[in-house]
Amino acid sequence: MDNETMKQIESAQNPEVKALVKLRKRRDRDQSGLFLIEGYRELLRAVENDFPIQKLYICPELFLGSNEGELIRNIRSKGTEIIQCSPKAFEKVSYRDRPDGLIGIAPQIERKLTDLEALFKEKDSPLLVVAEAIEKPGNLGTILRSSDAVGVDGVLVCDRCTDIHNPNVVRASVGTLFTVPVLESDGDETLAYLRENGVKILAATPDGDTLYTETDLTGPLAIALGTEQLGLSDKWMEQADLRVRIPMQGCADSLNVAMASTALLFEAARQRREKAKEA
Amino acid sequence: MDNETMKQIESAQNPEVKALVKLRKRRDRDQSGLFLIEGYRELLRAVENDFPIQKLYICPELFLGSNEGELIRNIRSKGTEIIQCSPKAFEKVSYRDRPDGLIGIAPQIERKLTDLEALFKEKDSPLLVVAEAIEKPGNLGTILRSSDAVGVDGVLVCDRCTDIHNPNVVRASVGTLFTVPVLESDGDETLAYLRENGVKILAATPDGDTLYTETDLTGPLAIALGTEQLGLSDKWMEQADLRVRIPMQGCADSLNVAMASTALLFEAARQRREKAKEA
Numbered sequence: 045m046d047n048e049t050m051k052q053i054e055s056a057q058n059p060e061v062k063a064l065v066k067l068r069k070r071r072d073r074d075q076s077g078l079f080l081i082e083g084y085r086e087l088l089r090a091v092e093n094d095f096p097i098q099k100l101y102i103c104p105e106l107f108l109g110s111n112e113g114e115l116i117r118n119i120r121s122k123g124t125e126i127i128q129c130s131p132k133a134f135e136k137v138s139y140r141d142r143p144d145g146l147i148g149i150a151p152q153i154e155r156k157l158t159d160l161e162a163l164f165k166e167k168d169s170p171l172l173v174v175a176e177a178i179e180k181p182g183n184l185g186t187i188l189r190s191s192d193a194v195g196v197d198g199v200l201v202c203d204r205c206t207d208i209h210n211p212n213v214v215r216a217s218v219g220t221l222f223t224v225p226v227l228e229s230d231g232d233e234t235l236a237y238l239r240e241n242g243v244k245i246l247a248a249t250p251d252g253d254t255l256y257t258e259t260d261l262t263g264p265l266a267i268a269l270g271t272e273q274l275g276l277s278d279k280w281m282e283q284a285d286l287r288v289r290i291p292m293q294g295c296a297d298s299l300n301v302a303m304a305s306t307a308l309l310f311e312a313a314r315q316r317r318e319k320a321k322e323a
Numbered sequence: 324m325d326n327e328t329m330k331q332i333e334s335a336q337n338p339e340v341k342a343l344v345k346l347r348k349r350r351d352r353d354q355s356g357l358f359l360i361e362g363y364r365e366l367l368r369a370v371e372n373d374f375p376i377q378k379l380y381i382c383p384e385l386f387l388g389s390n391e392g393e394l395i396r397n398i399r400s401k402g403t404e405i406i407q408c409s410p411k412a413f414e415k416v417s418y419r420d421r422p423d424g425l426i427g428i429a430p431q432i433e434r435k436l437t438d439l440e441a442l443f444k445e446k447d448s449p450l451l452v453v454a455e456a457i458e459k460p461g462n463l464g465t466i467l468r469s470s471d472a473v474g475v476d477g478v479l480v481c482d483r484c485t486d487i488h489n490p491n492v493v494r495a496s497v498g499t500l501f502t503v504p505v506l507e508s509d510g511d512e513t514l515a516y517l518r519e520n521g522v523k524i525l526a527a528t529p530d531g532d533t534l535y536t537e538t539d540l541t542g543p544l545a546i547a548l549g550t551e552q553l554g555l556s557d558k559w560m561e562q563a564d565l566r567v568r569i570p571m572q573g574c575a576d577s578l579n580v581a582m583a584s585t586a587l588l589f590e591a592a593r594q595r596r597e598k599a600k601e602a
Binding site: 189192195219220224295297 | 364368461465468469470471472473474497498499502503534536569570571572573574576577578579582585586589590592593596
């Protein structure tokens with residue numbers, strides 16, 4: 045790599061380092077409109093999906109693999125500034141136990157409900173996920189991964205509790221934040237928008253009317269998932285068109301919201317494959 | 324509660340406290356044959372399933388709810404010694420960020436393969452899980468939760484990497500470690516034992532022959548899950564009777580072993596419900 049033209053940061057006290065550390069806080073993310081993307085896999089997904097990286101901070105001493113050079117060249121070829129950091133400076137910015145020497149900053153995802161317009165024109169039976177006020181980054185990450193795995197058309201994060209730009213969400217999603225159309229929106233607006241576009245709302249609840257596996261999940265559908273502690277709010281529960289039950293053999297609390305999302309989404313995908321075969 | 328007859332520990336330097344802290348290490352767990360059960364929910368599951376608690380350490384100042392008294396009385400009624408700790412001493416032992424004032428020590432789970440004998444006599448189509456060399460406690464925990472949710476007849480942890488008595492497995496399993504018949508065993512022995520008892524072995528792999536949803540999962544079946552990095556070892560992959568594919572719409576690495584276990588187990592449960600309806 046051409047180190048001569050590359051900006052270098054030596055000190056962990058460098059003001060740019062301090063500004064990056066601040067982006068771990070939601071307030072500072074929201075004020076700046078930026079967020080951190082740390083890690084080879086996460087940055088690779090971002091680049092593969094043409095997600096713009098504003099600046100890339102690297103620390104070759106910390107690289108874990110052998111493909112970093114190619115990724116860096118790829119990111120640089122898009123005009124992104126590359127900045128080389130000392131291990132000390134890099135470790136100050138990193139939010140991982142074992143940093144892998146790659147952190148980007150990028151503008152936040154600015155998708156809006158109305159950006160789904162095209163989707164509703166193109167697709168007869170879109171499959172959406174509504175994630176209401178999820179607290180744990182790990183759960184939001186798993187919801188995004190499940191959504192990616194089954195090809196969900198949009199994840200609508202409503203009345204956000206943990207924001208999608210939280211470093212731990214980026215990490216737990218292993219970069220699927222950049223592959224799944226995800227957006228943050230207001231719960232009431234989202235509900236109205238889904239209604240308008242003829243999308244049925246599904247809520248899973250222990251006292252659901254039918255088993256989720258015996259409910260038709262093949263039409264335009266939004267699977268609504270609620271908080272870890274309290275489940276979906278009354279608003280969504282009351283407005284749900286389908287109230288389904290996930291049968292539980294064991295203790296009531298063994299299924300968390302992330303696992304429920306996996307079970308529901310993979311069943312929806314199964315039914316859709318079956319239907320496509322019949323047609 | 325009757326504090327007068329209760330042993331008290333004030334100092335974080337107390338030798339008993341130090342002995343408890345040691346149980347976080349596998350070596351000390353294996354040497355002593357004991358392990359820690361921390362948390363209200365985890366201890367409740369243990370007690371509900373008649374799992375013996377050897378000693379219970381409590382710190383009323385840290386209680387988060389109002390049901391601790393009942394749980395403690397319940398545990399004490401079985402002859403378990405209750406020891407009251409100062410917050411300092413308790414926090415030294417706790418492996419949580421926010422301890423809830425309850426930690427038990429208990430003898431390790433000593434179930435063996437041959438303990439499944441009765442199961443094979445009673446059940447025509449047992450559903451088992453083989454978890455080979457899983458590294459992350461969180462993944463082992465989710466596998467146990469999924470197994471509990473669908474009523475799996477046994478989880479066989481083979482060639483253990485993370486042991487089932489790791490405090491973070493106890494925690495991530497939210498106590499389903501005590502509701503699901505779980506055991507640790509050698510991979511070769513397990514393979515031979517399953518063969519002997521006519522259990523088909525299922526492996527999920529990207530180049531599987533059929534989709535998991537189009538494969539009959541209703542017979543005597545062991546769903547084999549491999550390490551996060553490398554998947555199942557050749558041993559299991561080659562011996563598998565069913566090699567199935569989980570269809571992926573998104574990026575290849577979006578599905579981890581825990582999510583795969585949820586998808587596979589809930590599909591097996593669905594098929595078994597369907598079959599029971601037909602019969």
